[in-house]
Amino acid sequence: METKNIMIVGVGGQGTLLTSRILGGLTIAGGYDVKLSEVHGMAQRGGSVVTFVRYGEKVAEPIVEEGQADVIIAFERLEALRYAHFLKKDGVLIVNDWRIDPMPVVIGAAEYPDHILEDLEKEHKVYKVNATEESRKLGNPRVFNLIVLGIAAQHMDFTKEQWYEVIEKTVPPKTIEINKRAFDVGYTL
Amino acid sequence: MAEKVLMLGNEAIARGAYEAGVKVSSAYPGTPSTEISEFLVQYKEDVYEEWAPNEKVAAEVAVGASLAGVRAMACMKHVGLNVAADPLYSVSYMGVNGGLVLVVADDPGLYSSQNEQDTRMVARAAQIPVIEPSDSAEAKDFFRTAFELSEQFDRPFIFRTTTRLAHSQGLVELRDRTKVEDRPYEKNIRKHVMMPVNAQYRHREIEKRNQELAEAANTLAINTVEILDTRIGVITSGIPYQYVKEALPGASVLKLGMVNPLPRKLIEDFASRVEKLYIVEELDPVIEEQVKSWGIQAVGKEILTVQGEYSANMLRRAILGEEPDVQAPAQAPGRPPILCPGCPHRSVYHVLHKLKLHAAGDIGCYTLGAVAPLSVVDTTMCMGSSISTLHGMEKAKGTDYIKNWVAVIGDSTFLHTGVNSLMNMVYNHAAGTVMILDNSTTGMTGHQDHAATGKTLQGDPACAIDLVQLCHALGVKNVSVVNAFDIALLEKTVKEETAREEVSVIIAQSPCVLLDKSKKPLYKVREAQCKKCGACMKPGCPAMTKQENGVIRIDDTMCTGCGLCADLCKFGCIELVKAGE
DSSP states (O other): OOOEEEEEEEETTSSHHHHHHHHHHHHHHTTOEEEEEOOOSGGGTTSEEEEEEEEESSOOOSSOOTTOEEEEEESSHHHHHHHGGGEEEEEEEEEEOOOOOOHHHHTTSSOOOSSHHHHHHHHSEEEEEOHHHHHHHHTOGGGHHHHHHHHHHTTSSOOHHHHHHHHHHHSOGGGHHHHHHHHHHHHTO | OOOEEEEEHHHHHHHHHHHTTOOEEEEOOOTTTHHHHHHHGGGTTTOEEEEOSSHHHHHHHHHHHHHHTSOEEEEEEHHHHHHTHHHHHHHHHHOOSSOEEEEEEEOTTOSSOSOOOOHHHHHHHTTOOEEOOSSHHHHHHHHHHHHHHHHHHTOOEEEEEEHHHHTEEEEEEOOOOOOOOOOOOOOOHHHHOOSHHHHHHHHHHHHHHHHHHHHHHTTOTTSEEEOSEEEEEEEEOSTHHHHHHHHOTTEEEEEOSEEESOOHHHHHHHHHHOSEEEEEOSSSOHHHHHHHHTTOOOBSTTTSOSSSOOOHHHHHHHHHOOOOOOOOOOOOOOOOOOOOTTOHHHHHHHHHHHTTOEEEOOSSGGGGGGSTTTOOEEEOOSTTHHHHHHHHHHHHHOTTGGGGEEEEEEHHHIIIIIHHHHHHHHHTTOOEEEEEEEOSSBTTTTOBOOTTTTBOTTSOBOOOOOHHHHHHHTTOOEEEEEETTOHHHHHHHHHHHHTSSSEEEEEEEOOOTTTOOSOOOEEEEOGGGOOOOOGGGTTOOTTEEEOTTSOEEEOTTTOOOOOHHHHHOTTOOEEEEEOOO
16 A cells, blocks of 8 residues: 555644554554654644654655645644645645634734635645534543544544554543543544 | 564664663753653663763763673763763773763754754764664664674764654564673773873774774674665665655665764775765765765765755755645744743743843743743853853943843753852852742653652652752852742842842742643633733733734633733733632
């Protein structure tokens, strides 16, 4: 099979590292060669962060380059916009319809763009969900990323059971149930 | 079949250390090297390891362990090697007893560093051999090779990584720990006491050793040749090898696992078998300049940059002249890193900003005080430099001038190299105010313990250095301790201390907000009463946004309940809606 390229983009502190651990565990369970690349350090302090996941028969470079992503999972609208040009022509963009103002916007030095999703929908296949609100309904606004992953799962090569198994192994034991429920919300959307 | 596991480069190095039979490791945290030591903790039955106050100490501890006769290592980031440069240059003359490897992590692209220096240059200057892996599997396996060569050739080694290697995951096969017998310690003054007559002798010896190693490099298994299409040949190493395989899958490749010293015969032979030779290395032209000095025609930095990270697309453009069909990125406002919601540094910087003070800054999360809207930090250079920079300014412009300045330094950075600068101030009749922003951890690198936290790297309780007593012992008379969120007291203290004509230390205490895992309080704006004055927005808390009607809103998923905004609202419009637990 051709190497599959996934990106997770968001704001430092939103849980991109947990998500990448889940995807990593999943790809090994599927028997693929896999490489992941993450961001640690300064950018994790509220900066723009990106994780690359590549899996296939044999993977060389650990990063996804412009125009190569099959799936981009965006935890925030502006970050979806920032990385959309990494998508392949038929790539899929899954977006948490949520806004976090970057500091230039907070202090009035820049404007948060209007109509991000409407504009992206003109060019790409976009699936959007207000996962932060949906996860609040489940009782924990922090499990929003599993809702977004649930949607992404519909566009990847793994069974629901494989996802469940990896979620159980990866998230803190006390939060397994709520994370699985969050995943279900996305998976059935 | 051995078990295959997905591992971060840094995790693979820790596993490699375990498998190589390492017994002692010492390190100071520094992105992107930090996780090596954190992953190594799981092997604490077999490997002793510790956080040292700085990289010089870490390197010297490793040297001591090696001389005693066990395999030893130290880990640091590239700029940490500068701090460890003193022992580095001299242990190069001394050689080793048990194998000795310093892991040094470079940061092409400057993800989390103050410069983009290339460790291979330092290694060449210190005549230290360098091994460089290109993925997690090699990170683990080459690490053992480094120890074997270190002992075989009596040389300390540097194991060079980069951010991309350190923070990428790949599959590795686990093996058992090698049984390595401790070597007996042998007193050898000529080899281990670097006074001039011995150092002259040792310099001659290590020149010989390095030549032997350079000769052996021609047949080392970690230097590999893949002859495919001979129209293009590439010499490369490390992560750039992966970009070469992606962009030029058909090209012939010489991949160097050891990048210092270079295998001259192997390179000459490879060059003679290909029509056009490229050298692909991130940062400085270290391989390229040597290869060209031997009269070999090659192309490198003429078409490839000395800055930042490479990629396959970059090589497609530079070497193949192909223009990949990609869209231009959208216009999007930047999202630079910022102080977290609830960060105690924000409160301190708010006070300094209000008092219109300048700050000589240092390395850590609090460097972010240079960012708008607070923009308090004037300088950031290297670990520990804030205090000595302040001192130099006072000596240049006098005691009145320095009343408009403070130095800001974190607790971990103060213990790293700030203590000696404070000692210098007291000794040399300085005036000036040093603020230790004590958040009880090494913050930016992800919360590592240090000598004042009361806990060791391996999780044991430890003596916690008392910063107040330490400052008193250095001769500082004026030491005050203030809660970082008590802005009224902080303002009063800063005003009083900066007015003095002697050295003052203010310790602003409050633990890093990310350390505290308890349920946080939550504040909310009474929107109907909000006067839209914007006073609460001044410190630049990312949890607060001004809505289109000008009314302020607090994001309940981000607020940690620090209460700074409520303190700043003169109209009492920000209320506590949920207490912490």
